Amino acid sequence: MTPALSTKVTKVVLTSPNTPVTNSKGTVYYSSDLTIWTDGSNDINDSSTPGVDGSFYVASVDVALTTTNLAVTLAADSNYSTVDFKLTGELRGYTVASADKCRVGVANNVPLSAKHPGTPWGHAGDIQWTLIHPTTKDKYPLNKTRVEIYGLSSSLPDFLKSPAVPVLFLRYMALPEPKGDWQHWVATTCMxxxxxxxxxxxxxxxFVTSYLGGSFKLTSWLKSMFTRARVNSFDQAGIVQIANCLKDGNPANTWTVSYPFGYLNKTQLVGEGQSNNPFFENDLAIRCIDQLDPRREPFGAHAFIVLGGNVLDASLGPHTGTETLTAYETNVIDQSPQVWTRWTETSQGVTSLDQTSTTTASALTASPSPALPDPHPAMEAVNRAMEKGLVAAAPDPAFSNADWRAIEPLLAARFSLRPRMHNMDVGAFGSEAVWLFVQDGTGIVSTLTVAVCGDHLSALRAMREHLGAYQRDLDDVFVRPTPADAKGQLNLESANISVWVRGDTFFVLDIDYAAPGLRARDISRAVDDFIAQSAVATPEQALAPVIAGVPERIGPIAAGGQFAIRLEASDVGFMDSHSVGFNALRLSKDLDTKTFNFLAQRPGEEEIILYFAHATTARTVSARVAVTVE
Structure with a gap:
């Protein structure tokens, strides 16, 4: 009689993980041999994403590999200490891990299969382990272990490494089974x-900050999923570009902008159905209209991605990488002479393309892009808009000590707008807060973005770059406000949007056109009046965090070792960090103790920049720490 088997899996280790991944708590677990599951641990399972059986010990491997090794430890059993069992692991009915010779009481190398090598993939859930006796073929079901592992490019661009790839992005882009090839999947999914x-x-x-791409606010994008938020082609091109990096790494010269783009043939418009007149506002009767109808409007500018000579577009179509640029233009743009003679700005369909690299087009948080080329066709309209927005007899630029936390009750009391989401990014650009407000009774979402830029010139630059990424002709979008409605030093208004600069702060208020009884100029006036009440004249009078105890240098730290930076700081509401050389990986941060924990990844000199935003004014200060990794 075969004795009963008394063993179980006690530990699972992923050997040689690839790119670090930030879990849903904002923490990174990373080492050369990463323990992803241990028996008796209560802090592994992550159910924060509906429909995903995730793990807080999430990791990635090289997408090019067909298998990667797990070190699976089995508890000892004296009856079978010399028996070579076969060990299998099943996830959702499929065998994902298998080794022909495994022994109890030791760690065994068990290959984990990739879903589809070369294309980003994910395993998330509870692996059911089973031992199979080599001679009797008896099967011994063991316990389950939670895993969340992704296959990603080993050459991701640096902006996806500081601090690490967010797991939520992977759950929606790499975890589902792609339908078709990766480019087709990305364009279709993003649309x-x-x-x-x-x-x-x-x-x-x-979500983009500039006509040339600038930075992509991925954190805000992730929080805005499934809210029916409004986007344009620059936003869609940015997310398509980032998603393609999961497979292809950092391909150069993919960000493509055409200005002017032109009138559209009838096509699918992201979230809105068929249209040849993209600026139909809320009038469905003119979503598709006659070719020469005077109400028909073109795209002033349009952004998309070109990879390998073929076009990816998730705002129109989608276009999934099967068309050359010439074919794409023919399919999308109405190039009939009758149409083009109506557009006085140009007599040609598509002008020269302007391309930038991925590194200037995407990042995890908002930051200023390089100055836009000037003169440039897109900038001519921006320059006119900036001149139009100058406020006559404007007050001198000042700083505000207003408490941003009071914006939420202010808008709730006066306009029945309830906060749905608040996101804060902090970095070299200063700080940027984004609120989503839901109107009582309708559920319609509006957005307020407030960027505290540090000085007046930076705030003006932020507004200029923002205006450059509009797709509708700015002359048709914005008007100069009346003197009674004018705010700050520079202000533009449309029926639904207010953009303005007051001192060192840039504001964008976007009221959904379907929200009854709400006017952007009324709400923006309330916000601006609140800010202006607490104006101070000099930066020395402006409330900002106070930090002390900044070390000039740390190290040498051995590669693979961990270290912490802890500062003395007061009045801090938000903080972040950036590793300039990417030789140190931030594992976690603790606002209460003002502590950042890092892993020394690879030898070299490193500079870590620490950013702190004030708890009430969101004004930022920074500190730099040199680190030697050997």
Missing amino acids: TDFWFRYDTTEGRPR
Whole structure:
């Protein structure tokens, strides 16, 4: 009689993980041999994403590998200490791990299969382990272990490494089974799966910061999924570009902008259905209209991605990498002479393309892009808009000590707008807060973005770059406010949007056109009056964090070792960090203790920049620490 088997899996280790991944708590677990599951641990399972059986010990491997090794430790059993069992692991009915010779009481190398080598993939859930006796073929079901592992490019661009790739992005892009090839999957998924809708009023950008791409606010994008937020083609091009990096790493010269783009043939518009007139606002009767109807409007500018000579576009179509640029233009743009003679700005369909690299087009948090080339066709309209927005007899630029936390009760009391989400990014650019407000009774979402830039010139630059990424002609979007409505030093208004600069702060208020009884100029006036009440004249009078105890240098630290930076700081509400050389990986941060924990990844000199934003004014200060990794 075969004795009963008394063993179980006690530990699972991923050997040689690839790119670090930030879990849903903002923590990174990373080492050369990463323990991803241990028996008796209560802090592994992560159920924060609906439909995903995730793990807080999330990791990645090289997408090019067909298998990667797990070190699976089995508890000892004296009856079978010399028996070579076969060990299998099943996830959702499929065998994902298997080794022919495994012994109890030791760690065994068990290959984990990739879903589809070369294309980003993910395993998330509870692996059911089973031992199979080599001679009797008896099967011994063991326990389950939670895993969350992704296959990603080993050459991700640096902006996805500081601090690390967010797991939520991977859960929606790499975890599902791609349908078709990766480019097709990315373009289709980004256009259809996240409930974003084209901004049919102004074609304004929401997640990019510049005409040339600038930075992509991935954190804010992730929080805005499934809220039916408005986007434009610059936003869609940015997210497509980042998603393609998961497979292809950092391909150069993919960000493509055409200005002017032109009138559209009838095509699918992200979140809005068929249209040849993208700025139909809320009038469905003119979403598709006659070719020569005077109400028909073109795209002033349009952004998309070109990879390997073929076009990816998740705002129109989608276009999934099967068309050359010439074919794409023919399919999308109405190039009939009758149409083009109506556009007085140009007599040609598509002008020269302007391309930038991925590194200037995307990042995890907002930051200023390089200055836009000037003169440039897109900048001519921006320059006119900036001149139009100058406020006559404006007050001198000042700073505000207003408590940003009071914005939420202010808008709730006066306009029945309830906060749905608040996101704060802190970095070299200063700070940027984004609120989503839901109107009582309708559920319609509006957005307020407040960027504290540090000085007046930086705030003006932020506004200029923002205006450059509108798709509708700025002359048709914005008007100069009346003297009674004017705010700050520079202010532009449309029916639904207010953009203005007061001192060192840039504001964008976007009221959904379907929200009854709400006017952007009324709400922006309330916000601006609140800010102006607490104005101070000099930066020395402005409330900002006070930090002390900054070490000039740390190290040498052995590669693979961990270290912490802890500062003395007061009045800090938000903090972040950036590793300039990417030789140190931030594992976690603790606002209460003002502590950052890092892993020394690879030898070299490193500079770590620490950013702190004031708890009430969101004004930022920074500190630099040199680190030697050997």
